Amino acid sequence: EAGVVQSPRYKIIEKKQPVAFWCNPISGHNTLYWYRQNLGQGPELLIRYENEEAVDDSQLPKDRFSAERLKGVDSTLKIQPAELGDSAVYLCASSSGGPFYGYTFGSGTRLTVV
Amino acid sequence: GQQVMQIPQYQHVQEGEDFTTYCNSSTTLSNIQWYKQRPGGHPVFLIQLVKSGEVKKQKRLTFQFGEAKKNSSLHITATQTTDVGTYFCAGRNSNSGYALNFGKGTSLLVTP
Numbered sequence: 001e002a003g004v005v006q007s008p009r010y011k012i013i014e015k016k017q018p019v020a021f022w023c024n025p026i027s028g029h030n031t032l033y034w035y036r037q038n039l040g041q042g043p044e045l046l047i048r049y050e051n052e053e054a055v056d057d058s059q060l061p062k063d064r065f066s067a068e069r070l071k072g073v074d075s076t077l078k079i080q081p082a083e084l085g086d087s088a089v090y091l092c093a094s095s096s097g098g099p100f101y102g103y104t105f106g107s108g109t110r111l112t113v114v
Numbered sequence: 115g116q117q118v119m120q121i122p123q124y125q126h127v128q129e130g131e132d133f134t135t136y137c138n139s140s141t142t143l144s145n146i147q148w149y150k151q152r153p154g155g156h157p158v159f160l161i162q163l164v165k166s167g168e169v170k171k172q173k174r175l176t177f178q179f180g181e182a183k184k185n186s187s188l189h190i191t192a193t194q195t196t197d198v199g200t201y202f203c204a205g206r207n208s209n210s211g212y213a214l215n216f217g218k219g220t221s222l223l224v225t226p
Contacts, residue, residue, distance in 0.1 A: 045213050102159030103157075
């Protein structure tokens, strides 16, 4: 089975520009997460989806970040406008749902804002 | 909010030596998971602990969950170069819903 697929793998943009990341979770996984991982740190949750509903977006900087999961499958995370401090790896993960399932992470998108 | 602390931040061992990383939470956890991230890679799920005092083994890896469900440890016996990477614990409590809170990880370097 295919794992969690993310694209692009790398992205370099100038500050104030928009950027979008795409994630395709494992088939049948209803729960989808976006995490941000800074260098030398653990992943930090940005948003969690149950099907198409965002059930936890308390850590998402809503002034510049947005996310959607249309039809409860693929998801897109957008930053507009990007700032230098947004440079990080953006990880998408999916799970079968519930609190007792491990996450399957994608390879991530490494964003560099210059 | 819940914080999950890991120590040490880094560990450098000779191949064949043992390695242990510790995870501590400020609140009682409903469960804890461990992940391994190879350099340049993404976190990969290793195991989950749910019960107080639980011990699980995977070959040379031994995972423990404390009696109070506030701490956990991962012990690797006789490390190999393939064990290189960063090991993260991630905990969940009743207040965090389904969200896992990750520690900062312990980076393990194994030299032959």
